[in-house]
Amino acid sequence: MTSSKSWPCAALPNAELGAKTTMHVGGAAQWLLEPATPEELREAIAAARELGFVPRILGGGANLIVADGVLPGVVITTDRMKRIFRPSQGHGGSETLREDLLPTHALAPTSREEGLELVAWSGVTLLALLRSAQKLGWSGVEALAGVPGQVGGGIAMNAGGKHGEMWDVVERLLVVDEQGNFVELPRAECNPSYRNANLGGLVVASALLKFKLSTAHAVGDSIRDYLAAKNRVQPVTEWSAGCVWKNPDPERSAGRSAGMLVEQCGAKGRVRGDAQVSLKHGNFVVNRGNATAQDVLGLIAEVEDIVAHKSGIALEREVKIWGA
Numbered sequence: 532m533t534s535s536k537s538w539p540c541a542a543l544p545n546a547e548l549g550a551k552t553t554m555h556v557g558g559a560a561q562w563l564l565e566p567a568t569p570e571e572l573r574e575a576i577a578a579a580r581e582l583g584f585v586p587r588i589l590g591g592g593a594n595l596i597v598a599d600g601v602l603p604g605v606v607i608t609t610d611r612m613k614r615i616f617r618p619s620q621g622h623g624g625s626e627t628l629r630e631d632l633l634p635t636h637a638l639a640p641t642s643r644e645e646g647l648e649l650v651a652w653s654g655v656t657l658l659a660l661l662r663s664a665q666k667l668g669w670s671g672v673e674a675l676a677g678v679p680g681q682v683g684g685g686i687a688m689n690a691g692g693k694h695g696e697m698w699d700v701v702e703r704l705l706v707v708d709e710q711g712n713f714v715e716l717p718r719a720e721c722n723p724s725y726r727n728a729n730l731g732g733l734v735v736a737s738a739l740l741k742f743k744l745s746t747a748h749a750v751g752d753s754i755r756d757y758l759a760a761k762n763r764v765q766p767v768t769e770w771s772a773g774c775v776w777k778n779p780d781p782e783r784s785a786g787r788s789a790g791m792l793v794e795q796c797g798a799k800g801r802v803r804g805d806a807q808v809s810l811k812h813g814n815f816v817v818n819r820g821n822a823t824a825q826d827v828l829g830l831i832a833e834v835e836d837i838v839a840h841k842s843g844i845a846l847e848r849e850v851k852i853w854g855a
């Protein structure tokens with residue numbers, strides 16, 4: 532890893548991004564910064580802003596398509612921010628938000644019946660979060676079984692499905708604002724909606740998550756059930772960026788999901804280069820191995836045209852696209 536003296540954390544010039552996304556397409560970032568702590572994240576954002584860059588934040592890259600070529604500016608990955616821990620005290624009405632969200636309290640509660648809270652830095656994978664909750668026998672994130680990505684990305688996207696979503700457990704956030712300052716956000720001051728936390732330019736550094744007491748056995752059973760259901764209908768073993776489109780308002784679409792619309796309009800299985808609309812699920816575009824971002828983005832645009840033409844419904848993208 533090459534470090535640059537001008538950045539407050541590990542930094543790589545011309546860093547390939549495609550392999551850092553689940554779609555495996557796209558070019559390189561002019562700069563990739565790799566903070567390892569919330570404080571380094573804050574400093575990295577401030578440093579990028581001082582140089583006139585609006586940094587892009589990369590989590591697990593599981594809902595992201597990066598365009599081919601060089602992406603100018605700064606990408607900050609949260610990949611190294613992997614701490615998850617139990618805070619040592621309750622948080623009801625606590626005035627010490629920032630301190631509570633940082634791992635300053637060495638003492639964790641002793642019993643699993645106490646606290647029911649976890650603090651997760653933004654780079655903790657959703658899988659690691661599920662495993663921690665399952666081990667403690669705490670319920671709240673089972674519906675995220677099989678959803679790839681990280682806590683920060685999961686919060687930003689309000690990841691989930693019909694059985695539950697990320698914001699079901701969010702109690703409080705430590706975010707970095709556009710000036711590079713920490714801001715503490717209680718749940719009541721946030722306005723998450725379907726697949727969008729509406730955070731504007733705020734970057735999630737750390738989250739306080741609240742669970743319900745259950746048993747490891749019950750949580751494990753739910754995780755297995757949700758995983759099995761997901762595996763049945765989604766192309767989980769192929770390269771993709773998850774659902775490309777949000778489900779339209781059921782009143783406008785007569786209850787049809789985005790995937791159903793794509794299928795009914797005859798676009799399921801459609802191919803462009805090595806990109807294909809999944810044969811398993813019409814809302815997924817998969818990279819069959821050698822697709823370029825141009826193939827993927829061209830196919831997405833084609834499908835949108837077909838659906839608009841045949842159904843009159845304009846599909847809205849859920850997937851984020853950088854650089855196109």
Ligand SMILES: Cc1cc2nc3c(=O)[nH]c(=O)nc-3n(C[C@H](O)[C@H](O)[C@H](O)COP(=O)(O)OP(=O)(O)OC[C@H]3O[C@@H](n4cnc5c(N)ncnc54)[C@H](O)[C@@H]3O)c2cc1C
Nearest residue numbers: 590591592593594679680681683684685687690691735773
């Ligand atoms: C096979 C597969 C299945 C999937 N199934 C589901 C599903 O069932 N439900 C679902 O909701 N999603 C699903 N997804 C999509 C994806 O897993 C979720 O959207 C996930 O939350 C993305 O998290 P990430 O860390 O990968 O975010 P990224 O893809 O890295 O980023 C997504 C967006 O969040 C922003 N972001 C990332 N980190 C932060 C941060 N710390 N602060 C502020 N903004 C940030 C990014 O800038 C970007 O705009 C699936 C994806 C795949 C590949």
